[in-house]
Amino acid sequence: xxxxxxxxxxxxxxxxxxxxxxxxxxxxxxxxxxxxxxxxxxxxxxxxxxxxxxxxxxxxxxxxxxxxxxxxxxxxxxxxxxxxxxxxxxxxxxxxxxxxxxxxxxxxxxxxxxx
Amino acid sequence: xxxxxxxxxxxxxxxxxxxxxxxxxxxxxxxxxxxxxxxxxxxxxxxxxxxxxxxxxxxxxxxxxxxxxxxxxxxxxxxxxxxxxxxxxxxxxxxxxxxxxxxxxxx
Numbered sequence: 001x002x003x004x005x006x007x008x009x010x011x012x013x014x015x016x017x018x019x020x021x022x023x024x025x026x027x028x029x030x031x032x033x034x035x036x037x038x039x040x041x042x043x044x045x046x047x048x049x050x051x052x053x054x055x056x057x058x059x060x061x062x063x064x065x066x067x068x069x070x071x072x073x074x075x076x077x078x079x080x081x082x083x084x085x086x087x088x089x090x091x092x093x094x095x096x097x098x099x100x101x102x103x104x105x106x107x108x109x110x111x112x113x114x115x
Numbered sequence: 116x117x118x119x120x121x122x123x124x125x126x127x128x129x130x131x132x133x134x135x136x137x138x139x140x141x142x143x144x145x146x147x148x149x150x151x152x153x154x155x156x157x158x159x160x161x162x163x164x165x166x167x168x169x170x171x172x173x174x175x176x177x178x179x180x181x182x183x184x185x186x187x188x189x190x191x192x193x194x195x196x197x198x199x200x201x202x203x204x205x206x207x208x209x210x211x212x213x214x215x216x217x218x219x220x221x222x
Contacts, residue, residue, distance in 0.1 A: 088156065090158065106158035109157075
């Protein structure tokens with residue numbers, strides 16, 4: 001039971017480059033989420049998706065693009081990376097809306113450094 | 116949006132001690148969860164507890180929804196309990212996280 005996996009685990013890039021972080025889940029969960037974790041801010045929601053081809057902005061979406069062509073995959077793209085996007089990125093999934101009694105499950109995270 | 120405050124921000128315990136972590140939130144919620152982030156960064160869901168009390172081994176949680184707070188109790192703490200504990204509450208169909216309590220359990 002693989003659960004939810006993220007790749008790569010670590011990534012170093014330069015400002016202005018495009019970077020894609022991958023997220024794959026094997027549970028067939030409808031909802032998927034991208035969070036970034038920074039000191040002093042906890043986890044902040046970037047984007048989320050309720051189903052394939054349905055995505056919506058979270059708290060800090062600027063500079064990020066997402067897609068969800070298949071239920072199991074939810075890639076996050078930084079179109080032109082900036083140093084302020086240096087962070088740890090977590091993908092998460094849940095079976096249905098978080099307004100119901102559904103738990104949220106996280107991947108292991110991607111540590112991204114933008115030089 | 117909904118505000119989530121956790122206290123204390125940092126806590127150091129001797130192994131075997133008990134502790135209480137608090138989460139205050141600014142509005143009524145349908146979903147509240149507690150997470151533990153271990154020293155390797157992995158986030159683990161501990162409890163889904165929008166109201167009432169739940170227990171899982173040495174950990175228990177109580178949420179008093181009418182007073183907008185939740186408590187996480189850790190009894191007989193062990194070094195493996197070290198890490199950051201996050202409270203997250205539902206607001207606008209998404210979870211909003213507090214900034215966490217950093218716990219260190221020493222021998």
